Amino acid sequence: MLAQLNPIAFYLLGWPVRWYGIIIATGVLVALWLSVKEGQRHGIDEDHFYNLLLLGIPCALVGARGYYVIFEWSYYRQHLAEIPALWDGGIAIYGGLIGGLLLVVGYANYQHLRLATILDCLAPGILVGQIMGRWGNFMNQEAFGAVTTHATLVAQHLPNWLIQQMQIGGAYRTPTFLYESLGNLVGLILILSLRHRQWFETPGNVFRLYLLWYAIVRMIVEGMRTDSLMLGPIRVSQALSVVILVVVGINWILTAWHRHATRKE
Numbered sequence: 001m002l003a004q005l006n007p008i009a010f011y012l013l014g015w016p017v018r019w020y021g022i023i024i025a026t027g028v029l030v031a032l033w034l035s036v037k038e039g040q041r042h043g044i045d046e047d048h049f050y051n052l053l054l055l056g057i058p059c060a061l062v063g064a065r066g067y068y069v070i071f072e073w074s075y076y077r078q079h080l081a082e083i084p085a086l087w088d089g090g091i092a093i094y095g096g097l098i099g100g101l102l103l104v105v106g107y108a109n110y111q112h113l114r115l116a117t118i119l120d121c122l123a124p125g126i127l128v129g130q131i132m133g134r135w136g137n138f139m140n141q142e143a144f145g146a147v148t149t150h151a152t153l154v155a156q157h158l159p160n161w162l163i164q165q166m167q168i169g170g171a172y173r174t175p176t177f178l179y180e181s182l183g184n185l186v187g188l189i190l191i192l193s194l195r196h197r198q199w200f201e202t203p204g205n206v207f208r209l210y211l212l213w214y215a216i217v218r219m220i221v222e223g224m225r226t227d228s229l230m231l232g233p234i235r236v237s238q239a240l241s242v243v244i245l246v247v248v249g250i251n252w253i254l255t256a257w258h259r260h261a262t263r264k265e
Contacts, residue, residue, distance in 0.1 A: 005165050007139045020136035027132035028053070031125030038121040038195075044113070052107060052122070056100045063099020064091035071229040071236055089142070092229065093130065093218075094240055100126075116204035120195070123210035127188045130214070134181040138165060145174030145224040176224045183217035202259060211248045215241040 008016045036046045068090045069076045108115040137143035153163045166173050194200045219241035229236040
């Protein structure tokens with residue numbers, strides 16, 4: 001039987017360097033590279049993407065932590081000193097997206113850039129970050145689902161090293177991190193296949209597709225997880241996914257109808 005993977009990659013001057021951080025940092029660099037390449041195609045100076053990275057990371061972290069704290073306020077209102085303790089865990093992807101999106105909106109307005117085009121350039125990279133980030137969760141043995149059996153995991157044709165890492169707290173767990181990562185990978189392939197097609201190149205379409213795809217994947221996977229943020233009996237991420245699907249779907253339909261009506265005139 002294989003041993004479980006060590007979440008610590010190595011020590012630097014006595015400080016542990018975790019695989020989670022290495023994986024996240026790698027995802028950020030790949031995302032930056034994709035965004036710069038797409039920006040060049042649209043004639044956007046690459047410095048804007050470096051600026052967005054430097055400004056966006058703290059905004060995303062604040063949003064991710066703030067989102068988590070809000071929905072776990074029953075705990076944090078009695079432990080206020082723990083609110084800044086990101087190193088203890090407790091962040092939410094949707095919160096990070098909200099924080100980052102607010103920064104992009106403000107930056108695009110300040111720099112007089114077309115927001116829809118900037119978002120289209122960023123979308124594939126954001127999805128790459130989410131795909132890779134779930135493997136950071138894997139190394140930390142988090143973002144898992146309900147108790148399952150070894151036989152069930154073997155039946156899914158999962159490699160033994162992955163199955164062993166899913167043995168948490170004395171029981172095998174459903175690898176929801178894997179399902180979300182693979183679901184997002186399919187979405188990334190779809191986006192990369194469509195983004196340069198003439199009929200798909202309306203500004204904002206790439207970002208709309210990203211939002212719709214991620215909302216669907218997250219809504220499905222969230223129902224399998226055991227660590228969901230809750231608002232009464234409702235899983236917060238599922239509720240927000242439904243809102244995104246409705247709002248973005250309506251926006252896309254109205255945008256397409258307006259462009260069609262304009263062409264007819």
